[in-house]
Amino acid sequence: MAETNFVDYVKIFCRSGKGGRGSAHFRREKYIPKGGPDGGDGGDGGSIILRGNRNYWTLLHLRYQRHLFAEHGENGSKAQRSGKKGESRVIEVPCGTVAYDAHTGEYLCDITDHDQEVVLLKGGRGGQGNQHFKTATNQAPRYAQPGEPYEERWVILELKLLADVGLVGFPNAGKSTLLSVVSAAKPKIANYPFTTLEPNLGIVSYRDAKSFVMADIPGIIEGASEGKGLGLRFLRHIERNSLLLFVVPADAEDIRKEYEILLNELRQYNPELMDKRHVLAISKSDMLDEELMHEISLDLPEIPYVFISSITGFGIPTLKDLLWQELNSDMVMPMEVTRETLVHRNLDLSQLGFADDETVPEDELSEDDDLWDGDDEFFEIDE
Ligand SMILES: Nc1nc2c(ncn2[C@@H]2O[C@H](COP(=O)(O)OP(=O)(O)OP(=O)(O)O)[C@@H](O)[C@H]2O)c(=O)[nH]1
Ligand SMILES: [Mg+2]
Numbered sequence: 001m002a003e004t005n006f007v008d009y010v011k012i013f014c015r016s017g018k019g020g021r022g023s024a025h026f027r028r029e030k031y032i033p034k035g036g037p038d039g040g041d042g043g044d045g046g047s048i049i050l051r052g053n054r055n056y057w058t059l060l061h062l063r064y065q066r067h068l069f070a071e072h073g074e075n076g077s078k079a080q081r082s083g084k085k086g087e088s089r090v091i092e093v094p095c096g097t098v099a100y101d102a103h104t105g106e107y108l109c110d111i112t113d114h115d116q117e118v119v120l121l122k123g124g125r126g127g128q129g130n131q132h133f134k135t136a137t138n139q140a141p142r143y144a145q146p147g148e149p150y151e152e153r154w155v156i157l158e159l160k161l162l163a164d165v166g167l168v169g170f171p172n173a174g175k176s177t178l179l180s181v182v183s184a185a186k187p188k189i190a191n192y193p194f195t196t197l198e199p200n201l202g203i204v205s206y207r208d209a210k211s212f213v214m215a216d217i218p219g220i221i222e223g224a225s226e227g228k229g230l231g232l233r234f235l236r237h238i239e240r241n242s243l244l245l246f247v248v249p250a251d252a253e254d255i256r257k258e259y260e261i262l263l264n265e266l267r268q269y270n271p272e273l274m275d276k277r278h279v280l281a282i283s284k285s286d287m288l289d290e291e292l293m294h295e296i297s298l299d300l301p302e303i304p305y306v307f308i309s310s311i312t313g314f315g316i317p318t319l320k321d322l323l324w325q326e327l328n329s330d331m332v333m334p335m336e337v338t339r340e341t342l343v344h345r346n347l348d349l350s351q352l353g354f355a356d357d358e359t360v361p362e363d364e365l366s367e368d369d370d371l372w373d374g375d376d377e378f379f380e381i382d383e
Contacts, residue, residue, distance in 0.1 A: 175216050282296065
């Protein structure tokens with residue numbers, strides 16, 4: 001597939017900062033020959049933090065910056081001087097980003113809100129200087145604590161768009177056209193299948209300044225769960241929508257059957273998609289007259305439906321009313337609750353096609369790799 005700007009998957013290497021070691025120094029001045037211990041504490045290492053940012057829509061900015069390091073804490077020094085704390089590395093991500101361990105696929109955390117912060121890797125704590133170890137029986141501790149080590153990990157970030165309504169349909173059903181008439185989004189529209197190659201989001205304004213978000217994803221065909229067409233790769237973007245709007249064109253041979261094929265593909269992908277609210281829009285209804293509509297309506301699946309035409313505008317206000325009503329019905333949990341109660345599945349790594357290049361460039365900050373290398377350091381005395 002052509003190089004795209006819509007990046008919803010990245011694999012990155014993260015390393016937090018180690019803690020600086022505490023100093024084991026003794027005060028030595030001309031007229032105070034036996035000054036006590038005055039070694040300062042090491043600074044804490046910086047952490048790797050994920051932060052939600054609503055101005056980001058993709059993970060593109062991380063594609064070319066795959067190695068992220070926080071700063072190490074500085075060592076403590078004489079005269080009770082503490083080492084400087086290492087700076088944390090904040091990774092800005094779009095809301096709807098989920099982090100997994102790249103080696104095990106284990107779910108790590110989830111960013112859903114603007115400014116929400118999650119510590120992905122904690123920086124090492126700085127060690128205490130020898131000034132803390134002075135006791136009644138040991139007035140001159142010749143040791144200090146080392147800093148805690150850093151943590152490192154390969155992490156996969158996956159973006160799941162946070163929309164209220166997700167459009168589901170075969171290619172060429174009129175999904176993008178619908179999004180273009182109910183929102184300001186300008187998706188590509190054409191009379192051939194697979195026009196849409198990456199998801200589009202639009203904000204649908206409703207009465208009295210209310211609004212909801214609609215996601216248009218590439219068309220799904222029978223066998224998508226086995227990789228046909230564009231596969232089910234984009235279905236993750238409707239996993240979190242509270243409502244699925246099925247779009248089936250009026251000239252479909254059997255509307256009920258198309259709905260069932262779509263349903264079956266979704267079920268293969270994630271059975272939880274069956275628990276969402278489903279609404280059916282019969283698109284391109286400008287091709288029908290009242291009589292035909294009546295006839296078709298006799299054999300439709302048992303879900304709320306509406307006949308629409310994005311070309312003439314027929315049924316569009318009714319559709320918006322219906323969506324709004326369904327989004328606010330008791331059956332649909334408010335988005336906040338839905339997000340929090342989401343079941344987090346681990347990632348199936350066998351389905352990912354990552355080139356396994358895991359070389360990590362030398363971190364210029366970690367050259368001084370003297371961490372935990374024996375007790376010697378513990379007894380080291382700073383002159
Ligand atoms: N007559 C009629 N044609 C429509 C209507 N809505 C869409 N179309 C036409 O249907 C064709 C496909 O529309 P798209 O919106 O690109 O379809 P899509 O579902 O996004 O297709 P993919 O992106 O390939 O999955 C275009 O030629 C549209 O002009 C409608 O309400 N009436
Ligand atoms: Mg489209």
